[in-house]
Amino acid sequence: MCGIIGYIGNNDAYPILIKGLKLLEYRGYDSAGIALINNENLLSVYKTKGKVSELETFISQKNISGTTGIGHTRWATHGEPSQANAHPHYSSTETLALIHNGIIENYSAIKEKLKAKGYSFQSTTDTEVLILLIEHIKISNNLDLLNAVQLALQEVIGTYAIAILDKERPDRIIAARKSSPLVIGIGNQEFFLGSDATPIIEYTDKVVYLEDEEIAVIQKNEPLKIVTINNEPSNPAIKKIELDISQLEKGNYPHFMLKEIFEQPESLFNCIRGRINADNNHIALSAVIDHKEKLLAARRFIIVACGTSWHAGLIGKQLIESFCRIPVEVEYASEFRYRNPVIDEKDVIIAISQSGETADTLAAVELAKTRGAFIYGICNAVGSSIPRATDTGSYTHVGPEIGVASTKAFTGQVTVLALLALTLSKEKKIIENSIFLETIKELYNIPEKMKEILEQNEKIAALSQIFTYAHNFIYLGRGYNFPVALEGALKLKEISYIHAEGYPAAEMKHGPIALIDNEMPVVVIATNNSLYDKVLSNIQEIKARKGKIIALVTKGDKIISQIADFYIELPATLENLDPLITAIPLQLLAYHIAVCKGMDVDQPRNLAKSVTVE
Ligand code: F6R
Numbered sequence: 001m002c003g004i005i006g007y008i009g010n011n012d013a014y015p016i017l018i019k020g021l022k023l024l025e026y027r028g029y030d031s032a033g034i035a036l037i038n039n040e041n042l043l044s045v046y047k048t049k050g051k052v053s054e055l056e057t058f059i060s061q062k063n064i065s066g067t068t069g070i071g072h073t074r075w076a077t078h079g080e081p082s083q084a085n086a087h088p089h090y091s092s093t094e095t096l097a098l099i100h101n102g103i104i105e106n107y108s109a110i111k112e113k114l115k116a117k118g119y120s121f122q123s124t125t126d127t128e129v130l131i132l133l134i135e136h137i138k139i140s141n142n143l144d145l146l147n148a149v150q151l152a153l154q155e156v157i158g159t160y161a162i163a164i165l166d167k168e169r170p171d172r173i174i175a176a177r178k179s180s181p182l183v184i185g186i187g188n189q190e191f192f193l194g195s196d197a198t199p200i201i202e203y204t205d206k207v208v209y210l211e212d213e214e215i216a217v218i219q220k221n222e223p224l225k226i227v228t229i230n231n232e233p234s235n236p237a238i239k240k241i242e243l244d245i246s247q248l249e250k251g252n253y254p255h256f257m258l259k260e261i262f263e264q265p266e267s268l269f270n271c272i273r274g275r276i277n278a279d280n281n282h283i284a285l286s287a288v289i290d291h292k293e294k295l296l297a298a299r300r301f302i303i304v305a306c307g308t309s310w311h312a313g314l315i316g317k318q319l320i321e322s323f324c325r326i327p328v329e330v331e332y333a334s335e336f337r338y339r340n341p342v343i344d345e346k347d348v349i350i351a352i353s354q355s356g357e358t359a360d361t362l363a364a365v366e367l368a369k370t371r372g373a374f375i376y377g378i379c380n381a382v383g384s385s386i387p388r389a390t391d392t393g394s395y396t397h398v399g400p401e402i403g404v405a406s407t408k409a410f411t412g413q414v415t416v417l418a419l420l421a422l423t424l425s426k427e428k429k430i431i432e433n434s435i436f437l438e439t440i441k442e443l444y445n446i447p448e449k450m451k452e453i454l455e456q457n458e459k460i461a462a463l464s465q466i467f468t469y470a471h472n473f474i475y476l477g478r479g480y481n482f483p484v485a486l487e488g489a490l491k492l493k494e495i496s497y498i499h500a501e502g503y504p505a506a507e508m509k510h511g512p513i514a515l516i517d518n519e520m521p522v523v524v525i526a527t528n529n530s531l532y533d534k535v536l537s538n539i540q541e542i543k544a545r546k547g548k549i550i551a552l553v554t555k556g557d558k559i560i561s562q563i564a565d566f567y568i569e570l571p572a573t574l575e576n577l578d579p580l581i582t583a584i585p586l587q588l589l590a591y592h593i594a595v596c597k598g599m600d601v602d603q604p605r606n607l608a609k610s611v612t613v614e
Contacts, residue, residue, distance in 0.1 A: 009190025020199030028608030029073035030081035079124030102159035257403030316417035356384025464592030488586030
């Protein structure tokens with residue numbers, strides 16, 4: 001979702017801002033803009049609808065300079081994607097310029113109030129309302145910008161990460177956050193600002209994550225100053241970020257998504273490394289060990305997540321229930337937070353989020369906290385909001401995921417959930433040692449098996465060409481592979497815009513089978529496990545209605561591979577680790593179909609990587 005970049009120092013701001021905006025493209029956006037204060041203290045705003053490259057072309061015709069600036073990529077919420085609605089927004093006197101991530105919920109009441117005072121609006125955004133409110137408070141009370149921002153933010157309801165330039169103070173950027181992340185990078189006599197650390201790491205690894213309702217006064221040649229919106233001073237906690245810049249580049253791959261699919265053998269290894277001992281006979285997921293009393297005493301676990309992370313949660317439920325015999329519920333965070341759930345201090349919440357910033361998941365965590373539940377986070381983005389809001393947790397350590405469609409984060413989440421279930425069941429002393437050891441050993445084998453599947457990339461690419469005609473797809477799976485069917489369908493729809501549904505295979509005959517005809521591709525996860533014969537029957541039912549079967553089978557399969565129209569052979573693994581294998585060909589299938597259709601794979605329409613609004 002929207003991205004923020006800022007710079008103040010002794011270098012030209014524009015190259016840093018434009019590069020930063022390009023690095024933020026992965027978050028999803030539909031317009032972009034920049035504001036700069038030049039050497040004659042003129043404040044200028046440049047913005048365009050569309051891609052950052054269009055903004056770059058637009059600005060290339062201008063004569064720009066300045067060492068203080070802010071930039072923004074906007075993902076439309078209030079008002080269509082357009083130049084007028086793009087950020088930055090000027091104040092009415094054009095002395096201030098503001099960029100904003102988040103939503104001002106009471107913007108309409110504030111707008112009416114400002115209209116009554118004679119203000120007019122150039123855009124339909126909630127953001128313009130905020131900068132006009134700040135300006136109004138500043139002028140009518142004759143205040144410094146910082147105090148005006150404090151008073152304005154006390155009045156607004158909603159979420160924000162903002163940065164403001166003031167023509168009268170070219171040496172300063174004012175920034176603030178509430179429920180929308182903001183990171184300040186501390187360089188050598190210069191500061192950077194980002195909605196995440198991605199555009200900053202090239203310049204510095206020293207960062208400060210702003211907390212809710214904190215305002216940063218970022219001033220040239222001065223130490224960073226932080227105060228709250230109520231004017232209480234706050235000490236900036238400087239953290240070191242460990243991120244490798246090469247992880248933010250595509251290398252030789254045409255898309256980040258393909259790179260990230262291919263990274264999975266390594267990312268999975270990174271996820272288990274250090275958590276399984278050298279002799280392969282012990283797992284130490286430190287957060288589980290450190291909080292085992294709390295976790296073992298849990299009446300039940302409630303997993304809250306959205307999208308792909310929710311699918312990982314469905315697999316986690318099966319892993320935890322079967323290994324630990326603790327009941328697990330899996331909830332869409334967006335529903336959980338609004339339905340007054342029965343939850344108390346005997347419950348443990350597991351919040352799963354790649355970005356660690358998903359607004360609904362964060363709100364579900366906050367709600368559960370108020371009811372006294374213990375909160376465990378499973379996140380990928382280090383230092384993001386959810387890990388900071390939880391009692392404990394485990395990172396997936398799969399490296400930054402840039403492609404909007406989640407791939408390696410999913411397999412990382414499933415792996416952490418498997419490690420969690422194994423560690424806890426060992427602590428609970430209910431897992432047979434032979435099963436414990438066999439599962440650990442197999443987890444170590446998974447990266448090699450993933451490589452075997454990736455070798456079939458060309459074959460899957462060729463298969464994909466056959467299906468670009470399709471307007472619908474059905475994905476079927478059972479047991480541990482039912483959530484993978486949901487995930488396969490989600491991958492296809494989000495990047496190829498083909499309608500796809502995932503079902504538990506046996507549910508077909510309760511309705512969806514009516515959709516089957518000779519044009520309907522049906523992807524069936526039919527690997528060799530305890531439900532193989534059941535899935536075989538489900539395949540026969542589809543075959544009888546002439547559906548086109550694409551089956552995922554285990555290497556050496558002699559039955560389903562003969563019945564299916566097309567099949568992909570996969571290495572055998574344990575049934576409960578199968579999702580780590582079966583997810584990969586479905587990611588590749590979705591990727592190649594989208595590429596064949598000429599879609600923007602890494603930045604599909606309407607989607608954002610980090611969903612920071614509810
Ligand atoms: C799908 C996808 C989304 C995210 C969802 C939650 O490919 O990426 O469905 O999984 O928006 O995001 P996180 O995991 O960051 O909370």
